[in-house]
Amino acid sequence: MGVMDPYLVPEDVDRALAALGLVAVAPAGPEGGGWLAASRDDASRYVELHVLPAVLDDELARRLDVLRAVRHPHLSQLLDATEIAPGRVALLVEHVPGLTVAELRAARVALTDGEGVTLAVPVLQALTALHDAGLVHGPVTASSVVVRPDGRPVLVDLRGAVLGTGSVDGDVRRWLSTVIAQLPAADVDRLVVPPGGRSLRELLEDALRADVDVPTLVAACFEVADPEALHLPDAGTLAGADLARAAGRRALPARPATRAPRGARTWAVAAGGALALAVGGWGVSHRTAGAVERPDPVAAAVALSHARSEVIGAGEVAALDDVEVPGGPAHRADVDLLSSFQGRSVEGLDIAVRSATPASDPGRADAARVEVRSAVTSHVVVDPDGTRTRVPASPESVVVLELRWTDQGWRVWKVSPS
Numbered sequence: 001m002g003v004m005d006p007y008l009v010p011e012d013v014d015r016a017l018a019a020l021g022l023v024a025v026a027p028a029g030p031e032g033g034g035w036l037a038a039s040r041d042d043a044s045r046y047v048e049l050h051v052l053p054a055v056l057d058d059e060l061a062r063r064l065d066v067l068r069a070v071r072h073p074h075l076s077q078l079l080d081a082t083e084i085a086p087g088r089v090a091l092l093v094e095h096v097p098g099l100t101v102a103e104l105r106a107a108r109v110a111l112t113d114g115e116g117v118t119l120a121v122p123v124l125q126a127l128t129a130l131h132d133a134g135l136v137h138g139p140v141t142a143s144s145v146v147v148r149p150d151g152r153p154v155l156v157d158l159r160g161a162v163l164g165t166g167s168v169d170g171d172v173r174r175w176l177s178t179v180i181a182q183l184p185a186a187d188v189d190r191l192v193v194p195p196g197g198r199s200l201r202e203l204l205e206d207a208l209r210a211d212v213d214v215p216t217l218v219a220a221c222f223e224v225a226d227p228e229a230l231h232l233p234d235a236g237t238l239a240g241a242d243l244a245r246a247a248g249r250r251a252l253p254a255r256p257a258t259r260a261p262r263g264a265r266t267w268a269v270a271a272g273g274a275l276a277l278a279v280g281g282w283g284v285s286h287r288t289a290g291a292v293e294r295p296d297p298v299a300a301a302v303a304l305s306h307a308r309s310e311v312i313g314a315g316e317v318a319a320l321d322d323v324e325v326p327g328g329p330a331h332r333a334d335v336d337l338l339s340s341f342q343g344r345s346v347e348g349l350d351i352a353v354r355s356a357t358p359a360s361d362p363g364r365a366d367a368a369r370v371e372v373r374s375a376v377t378s379h380v381v382v383d384p385d386g387t388r389t390r391v392p393a394s395p396e397s398v399v400v401l402e403l404r405w406t407d408q409g410w411r412v413w414k415v416s417p418s
Contacts, residue, residue: 009024009035010051012084012085012088012090013035013049013051013084013090015084016049016082016084016090017035017037017049020037020092021039021040021041022037022038022039022040022047022049023037023038023040024036024037024049025037025038025046028048028095029048029050029093029156029157030050030100030141030143030144030156030157030159033050033051033159034048034049034050034051034093035048035049036048036095037049046095047079047092047093047094047095048092048093048094048095049090049091049092049093050090050091050093050158050159051084051088051089051090051091052088052089052090052091052159052162052163053087053088054087054088054089054162054163055083055086055087055089056081056082056083056089059164060089060162060163060164063135063161063162063164064078064081064162066133066134066135067130067133067135067158067161067162068081069133070129070130070133070135071129071298071299071302071353071355071356072125072126072129072302072352072353073122073152073154073302073305073306073350073351073352073353074122074123074125074126074152074153074154074155075126075129075130075154075155076093076094076096076146076154076155076156076158077093077094077299078091078092078093078094078158079092079093079094080092081162089162091158091159091162093156093158096146096148096154096156097146097148097149098146098147098148098149098154099146099147099232099233100142100143100144100145100146100147101119101142101143101144101145101146101147101153101178101182102141102142102143104147104230104232104233105142105181105182107233108231108233110182110183110184110185111182111183111230112225112228113183113199113200113201113224113225114225114226114227114228115228115229115230115231116179116182116183116200116225117200117221117222117224117225117226117227117228118151118153118227118228118229118230118348119145119147119153119179119182119230120175120176120179120200120204120221121218121221121222121227122152122153122350123140123145123153123155123175124172124175124214124217124218125214125218125352126154126155127140127155127171127172127175127214128214129354130161130171131168131171132354135161135164136160136161136164136165136166136167136168136170136171137155137157137160137161137166137171138159138160138161138163138165138166138170138171139160139166139170139174140155140157140171140174140175140178141157141174141178142178142181142182143157144156144157144178145178147230147232149232150310151229151230151232153230169212172212172214173208173212176204176207176208176212177208179200179204180201180204180205183199183200183201183204184201186201198224199224200221200224200225203217203220203221203224207220222378222390226348226380226388226390227347227348297358297368297370297403297410298356298357298358298370299356300370300403300409300410301356301370301372301401301403301410301412302353302356302372304323304401304403304410304411304412305351305353305372305374305401306350306351306353307322307323308320308323308324308334308351308412309349309350309351309376310349310350311323311334312334312337312338312346312349313345313346313347313348313349313379315338315341315345315346316338317335317338317339320334320335320338322408323411323412324411324412324413325404325406325411325412325413328404328411328412328413328414329413329414329415330412330413330414330415331412333415342384343383343384344381344382344383344384345381345382346379346380346381346382347379347380347382348377348378348379348380349376349377349379350376350377350379351374351375351376351377352374352375352376352377352393353372353373353374354373354374354375354396355372355373356370356371356372356373357370357371358370358371359371359400359418362402366404366405367402367403367404367405367413368402368403368405368410369400369401369402369403370400370401370403371398371399371400371418372398372399372400372401373396373397373398374396374397374399375393375394375395375396375397376393376394377393378390378391378392378393379391398417398418399415399416399417399418400415400416400417400418401414401415402414402415402416
């Protein structure tokens with residue numbers, strides 16, 4: 001992907017990206033209100049920069065601190081933030097590849113109820129993670145959520161959470177309204193729902209007329225329909241959507257990096273200034289400038305927990321090497337676990353991380369310990385003969401992940417009770 005026309009990138013944005021060794025390559029973010037940026041040293045690594053019209057006062061800084069600590073597999077991660085000009089705050093945000101729900105819906109028919117559950121529930125859980133941290137999101141639109149190529153929805157718009165607009169009830173209600181708009185129209189809905197049955201549309205519309213209790217609503221969603229993988233458009237349609245987003249861009253040679261003014265507030269960047277996106281992100285802070293040698297192990301623990309659930313669900317023993325240290329205690333236990341499946345497969349398995357915090361020092365420089373509070377989501381076990389058994393969500397548990405630093409980034413070495 002080429003570099004954006006420099007005249008389309010505001011000067012303060014260009015300076016901020018250049019200070020990180022990054023260059024803008026395309027519009028990005030909710031409603032295209034930001035920039036997709038790549039490392040000058042590794043054009044395959046991306047991050048997004050979103051600009052807010054705001055003053056970085058103590059209250060905004062507090063919300064940034066809180067938001068950066070929120071980890072959830074269905075919420076994009078705030079990596080860093082800084083004031084790039086008076087009244088302009090830039091958010092450095094994890095880039096989530098895929099189509100927004102608005103783009104997805106424009107390229108296909110309405111969602112089935114099973115797909116609607118797959119879309120609605122994870123984002124409700126991501127909103128709950130924000131609410132539990134004392135934050136609100138503001139309107140959750142079809143442009144606020146990206147569906148990754150693997151079908152996982154991710155809430156990517158962090159602007160409202162930083163600005164503090166919205167309310168807990170308003171966040172949930174706006175998202176329910178957005179999901180309803182992706183479902184079959186009411187007259188079609190009545191034709192496909194079996195007699196005496198209840199559709200997801202009816203459930204969500206009833207929820208809008210009552211006091212919304214998210215845990216109760218989530219349980220009711222699973223009673224209405226089993227989650228189904230979101231059907232993504234074919235490769236041709238996806239390519240067309242990408243070309244549409246790229247319209248008006250033209251590749252230009254990279255110009256020399258500009259320097260931030262002397263004395264300007266700088267970003268906290270990874271060693272060497274390159275985009276060092278190992279598992280779990282950068283581990284940077286808008287409070288602290290200077291180099292960090294390794295990505296944040298707390299963020300890595302969250303990412304690795306989710307990645308492990310995907311590997312277990314896929315039943316791919318070889319893929320465990322991307323999550324755990326080969327031959328380590330955690331790796332051996334999961335190899336045994338997958339061997340015990342005996343032809344069974346798992347659908348819809350995920351690990352919902354409620355919190356992750358540093359634990360005691362492991363006593364070695366290449367290791368870190370992170371306490372993770374999580375629960376295994378409801379999922380379906382499929383027997384070799386096709387029999388499907390739904391397994392309810394597990395109670396919340398707390399474990400300590402011991403991570404080891406490897407040439408491939410952080411990997412899990414051992415899992416212990418807290």
